[in-house]
Amino acid sequence: xxxxxxxxxxxxxxxxxxxxxxxxxxxxxxxxxxxxxxxxxxxxxxxxxxxxxxxxxxxxxxxxxxxxxxxxxxxxxxxxxxxxxxxxxxxxxxxxxxxxxxxxxxxxxxxxxxxxxxxxxxxxxxxxxxxxxxxxxxxxxxxxxxxxxxxxxxxxxxxxxxxxxxxxxxxxxxxxxxxxxxxxxxxxxxxxxxxxxxxxxxxxxxxxxxxxxxxxxxxxxxxxxxxxxxxxxxxxxxxxxxxxxxxxxxxxxxxxxxxxxxxxxxxxxxxxxxxxxxxxxxxxxxxxxxxxxxxxxxxxxxxxxxxxxxxxxxxxxxxxxxxxxxxxxxxxxxxxxxxxxxxxxxx
Amino acid sequence: xxxxxxxxxxxxxxxxxxxxxxxxxxxxxxxxxxxxxxxxxxxxxxxxxxxxxxxxxxxxxxxxxxxxxxxxxxxxxxxxxxxxxxxxxxxxxxxxxxxxxxxxxxxxxxxxxxxxxxxxxxxxxxxxxxxxxxxxxxxxxxxxxxxxxxxxxxxxxxxxxxxxxxxxxxxxxxxxxxxxxxxxxxxxxxxxxxxxxxxxxxxxxxxxxxxxxxxxxxxxxxxxxxxxxxxxxxxxxxxxxxxxxxxxxxxxxxxxxxxxxxxxxxxxxxxxxxxxxxxxxxxxxxxxxxxxxxxxxxxxxxxxxxxxxxxxxxxxxxxxxxxxxxxxxxxxxxxxxxxxxxxxxxx
Numbered sequence: 006x007x008x009x010x011x012x013x014x015x016x017x018x019x020x021x022x023x024x025x026x027x028x029x030x031x032x033x034x035x036x037x038x039x040x041x042x043x044x045x046x047x048x049x050x051x052x053x054x055x056x057x058x059x060x061x062x063x064x065x066x067x068x069x070x071x072x073x074x075x076x077x078x079x080x081x082x083x084x085x086x087x088x089x090x091x092x093x094x095x096x097x098x099x100x101x102x103x104x105x106x107x108x109x110x111x112x113x114x115x116x117x118x119x120x121x122x123x124x125x126x127x128x129x130x131x132x133x134x135x136x137x138x139x140x141x142x143x144x145x146x147x148x149x150x151x152x153x154x155x156x157x158x159x160x161x162x163x164x165x166x167x168x169x170x171x172x173x174x175x176x177x178x179x180x181x182x183x184x185x186x187x188x189x190x191x192x193x194x195x196x197x198x199x200x201x202x203x204x205x206x207x208x209x210x211x212x213x214x215x216x217x218x219x220x221x222x223x224x225x226x227x228x229x230x231x232x233x234x235x236x237x238x239x240x241x242x243x244x245x246x247x248x249x250x251x252x253x254x255x256x257x258x259x260x261x262x263x264x265x266x267x268x269x270x271x272x273x274x275x276x277x278x279x280x281x282x283x284x285x286x287x288x289x290x291x292x293x294x295x296x297x298x299x300x301x302x303x304x305x306x307x308x309x310x311x312x313x314x315x316x317x318x319x320x321x322x323x324x325x326x327x328x329x330x331x332x333x334x335x336x337x338x339x340x341x342x343x344x345x346x347x348x349x350x351x352x
Numbered sequence: 353x354x355x356x357x358x359x360x361x362x363x364x365x366x367x368x369x370x371x372x373x374x375x376x377x378x379x380x381x382x383x384x385x386x387x388x389x390x391x392x393x394x395x396x397x398x399x400x401x402x403x404x405x406x407x408x409x410x411x412x413x414x415x416x417x418x419x420x421x422x423x424x425x426x427x428x429x430x431x432x433x434x435x436x437x438x439x440x441x442x443x444x445x446x447x448x449x450x451x452x453x454x455x456x457x458x459x460x461x462x463x464x465x466x467x468x469x470x471x472x473x474x475x476x477x478x479x480x481x482x483x484x485x486x487x488x489x490x491x492x493x494x495x496x497x498x499x500x501x502x503x504x505x506x507x508x509x510x511x512x513x514x515x516x517x518x519x520x521x522x523x524x525x526x527x528x529x530x531x532x533x534x535x536x537x538x539x540x541x542x543x544x545x546x547x548x549x550x551x552x553x554x555x556x557x558x559x560x561x562x563x564x565x566x567x568x569x570x571x572x573x574x575x576x577x578x579x580x581x582x583x584x585x586x587x588x589x590x591x592x593x594x595x596x597x598x599x600x601x602x603x604x605x606x607x608x609x610x611x612x613x614x615x616x617x618x619x620x621x622x623x624x625x626x627x628x629x630x631x632x633x634x635x636x637x638x639x640x641x642x643x644x645x646x647x648x649x650x651x652x653x654x655x656x657x658x659x660x661x662x663x664x665x666x667x668x669x670x671x672x673x674x675x676x677x678x679x680x681x682x683x684x685x686x687x688x689x690x691x692x693x694x695x696x697x698x699x
Contacts, residue, residue: 020466027460027494037492040470044477045456049488057488059453061512064409070455070508074493106406108417108508109392112459117369123387130391141396141404144418145384146504147374148697152423154499161417161455161508165408350495 028346029238029284034247052173053251055235056100058166065166067102069093072159076350078125080196082210085158086128088286088352091215092237093160094136098217099233099289101172101224102164107133109160110144114153125156136215138162168224174251176231182298183256183318184291186219186311187212188264189241193283194272197348207268214287219308223291228301232292235285237352239343242281244290245328246342253325258318258340260330281330282343284351292320375693376585376631381594399520400598402582403447405513412513414449416440419506423697425472427543429557432505433475435633435699438562439584440507441483445564446580446636448519448571449511454480456507457491461500472503483562485509515571521598523578529645530603530665531638533566533658534559535611536588540630541619544695554615561634566655570638575648579639582632584699586690589628591637592675593689600672605665605687607677628677629690631698639667 025032042050049057056069071093078085094104109129113122133140140160170176192211198204216235223230232252234244241263249256265273265280273280287310293301298316305311328340372379389397396404403416418440425432441451456476460469480487487507517523539558545551563582570577579599581591588610596603612620612627620627634657640648645663652658675687 022460022462022464022466022469022494024462024494024496027492033492040466041458041473041490041492044470044473045480045487045490046477047486047488049453049486050490057453057455059488059510061413061452061510062411064411066408066413066510068453068455068510069489070457070506071491072457072459072493072506074459074495076499105408106396106404106415108404108415110417110419110506110508111388112419112421112504113369113373115369115371119367119369119387122369123391126388126391130393133392139394139396140392141394141406142416143388143392143397145374145380145388146419146421146697147369147371148421148501148504149371151498152501154495157459157493157495157504159417159419159457159506159508161415161457161506163406163408163413163415163510350493 024349025345028349029243030343030345032345034342054100054173055096056102058100067097067100067164067166069096070159070161071096072157073352074157074350075196075352076154077199078156080199080211081208082195083213084125084128085156086125087132087213089158089160090129090132091213092286093162094138095216095235097162097164098220099235101168101170101220101230102166104136104138104162104164104217106139106141107160107162108142109140109158112153112157113147114155115147115150117155170230172230172233174232174248177252177254177292177320178231179254179320179322180295181231181292181320182295182316183258184293184298184301184314185263185317186289186305187313188266189285189288190265190269190273190280190283192286193348193351194269196351205268205272209268212285212287214310216287216289216310219305219311222304222308223301226300226304228297229294230291233289235289237286238284238346240282240284241290242340243342246340249328250326255321255323255327256318257321258330260332262315262317264313264315278347282347371696372692375696376590377690377692379692381689401447401520402443403449405447414444414447414511414513416443417506417508418443419504420699421504421697422543422699423501424546425503427546427558428555429542430560431472431475432503433472434479434560436505436507437476437479438560439633440509441485442563442582444509444511445567446582448515448517448567448577449513451483451485451509451511451564453486453488454507454509455489456487456505459500459504460494461502462494462497464502517577519577519580521579521595524599524601524639524667525578526601526667526669527642528578528639528667529642529663530605531640531645531648531661532610532664533636533652534660535613536632536635537612537616537620537627537630539633540695540698541616543698552615552619556615559632559634561657563634563636563657566652566658569651569655570648573651575644576641577638580636582636584633585631585693587629587631588637589687590689593687596675597673602668602670602674603665604668605677607679609662609664611660611662625694629694
């Protein structure tokens with residue numbers, strides 16, 4: 006990691022948690038690397054992937070967890086229940102694992118309306134059935150009024166890895182194509198619009214969607230996937246930088262090829278946001294060998310979740326950890342992680 | 353369930369979440385049965401057990417989840433990190449499963465001290481190593497100040513079932529012995545004392561402890577365990593009533609044989625609490641065939657977690673769902689679930 010500081014002063018002399026520690030950017034990355042991961046050290050965590058792959062009695066299982074604290078808990082295109090199911094399924098899919106079952110753990114604030122709870126659990130049940138997984142175990146906690154925020158949900162998931170690939174940053178090779186599965190930024194803009202009371206000409210809906218089926222199609226075609234990553238907190242930019250640092254490679258993307266809808270681009274311009282950093286919920290980036298890139302894109306087009314898939318860049322061995330983007334002006338800019346997050350509590 | 357009402361009015365016309373919905377008693381039971389479980393319906397959930405047992409590619413896995421919201425997050429004998437690791441390991445053990453790996457998901461409140469976080473993750477790492485499990489995947493979220501309460505932790509766990517028993521309420525038979533693994537109430541009293549600023553002559557420490565090893569010893573001896581349940585929220589009483597209702601059996605216990613330390617009994621008297629309802633973190637109840645009872649107790653005595661294990665009662669087919677306790681006066685009293693919980697946020 007070329008940008009790591011030799012001394013981690015933040016965690017030496019106390020300090021406290023700030024919103025950026027949950028933002029998916031550099032501040033969160035540092036908290037994980039310097040304070041949290043050292044307490045748990047093991048091979049599965051070292052892979053730095055969305056889901057751990059562990060072998061139990063000869064079966065390769067993927068295991069992942071995510072807590073959802075999105076505010077507000079209902080937004081155009083979904084709610085916290087939809088996200089909690091699809092988000093965790095997607096983390097399994099990003100390890101190339103077929104999702105099998107989920108857990109659901111609710112932290113409710115005293116005073117949260119029963120109607121809201123009923124809506125959220127119905128969304129969870131519906132999303133799970135749609136994705137062919139079962140919610141097999143759960144937990145419910147209630148905290149006093151003012152000590153929570155309506156509803157937080159944790160889902161953890163178990164999936165099974167049915168291939169022999171190692172889908173992780175360490176498998177990325179120079180020459181790999183970088184494919185994005187669809188247009189970026191809709192989830193972030195949809196949540197921001199309702200939270201901030203902004204209205205646009207068209208209502209933007211979150212891109213929340215389950216990603217296993219499109220991954221399954223690519224795997225079934227025998228394409229040698231090197232790495233997958235869903236583009237949530239911190240957006241495409243943070244994901245690419247994190248992957249480049251972990252894999253010790255350089256990534257060059259062509260910004261003009263990254264699909265962004267006009268209304269999202271417009272909203273970003275008005276709000277001063279960069280779509281590369283805006284959160285998504287149903288989008289991912291895939292690293293595949295150059296020879297398979299075109300075929301992978303075609304396969305993704307056959308799924309509604311991958312209709313706008315395209316190659317946006319390439320991996321090289323230039324400078325380890327460096328991500329650059331060719332701009333509309335033809336110049337190159339360095340893409341770094343955002344320090345925090347443009348919009349807290351987006352997932 | 354003999355006490356179920358025909359109409360669930362609470363969830364028909366709105367209403368809102370109250371603390372009792374997370375208390376482990378009747379109110380929480382009703383919320384689960386009437387609102388949450390119907391949204392997810394599947395065979396694994398129907399077992400109504402702490403951990404789900406699912407078969408994946410021929411391997412029987414146990415899968416469980418728990419969110420920890422205990423307040424304060426540090427208490428005599430442990431902290432939220434110790435609890436989050438041991439509590440989830442214990443839920444796997446209660447399915448008779450060898451714990452393999454855990455996930456850890458933190459929800460931090462803006463302003464939470466880094467020192468506190470460092471202490472908690474160190475506790476988690478230490479507890480995991482002591483219990484021989486790895487924390488293989490995780491997540492960190494931060495919520496704005498006033499929208500959380502310092503730190504909440506979710507841990508989920510995966511274990512492997514290495515025997516062919518079905519350890520669940522449905523396996524309980526008339527004549528089974530009811531064994532409690534040790535003295536009751538220390539966790540609840542320890543947390544209450546520090547929260548309420550009470551002091552007793554001796555500092556009471558939480559009984560937080562991992563339970564897999566003592567369960568493993570009983571299984572290894574070939575004892576046909578019918579059901580196991582750890583005695584957390586709602587205490588022994590709520591656990592027995594829930595099991596009696598699920599298994600459609602009657603349970604008679606002798607209250608005078610239930611081990612409770614003098615200082616816990618004294619504190620309960622002062623505070624007007626019934627030790628049968630006070631939460632524990634390292635205690636469980638086991639249902640085994642009468643012929644195996646004495647041997648199971650002896651095996652439990654060989655483990656520090658089971659040093660005070662003893663038979664406290666028996667299962668009969670008297671009246672389905674009924675739990676009674678013989679009191680010190682020689683009379684029988686009906687034991688029902690507490691409506692809510694004597695002490696919110698005990699776990």
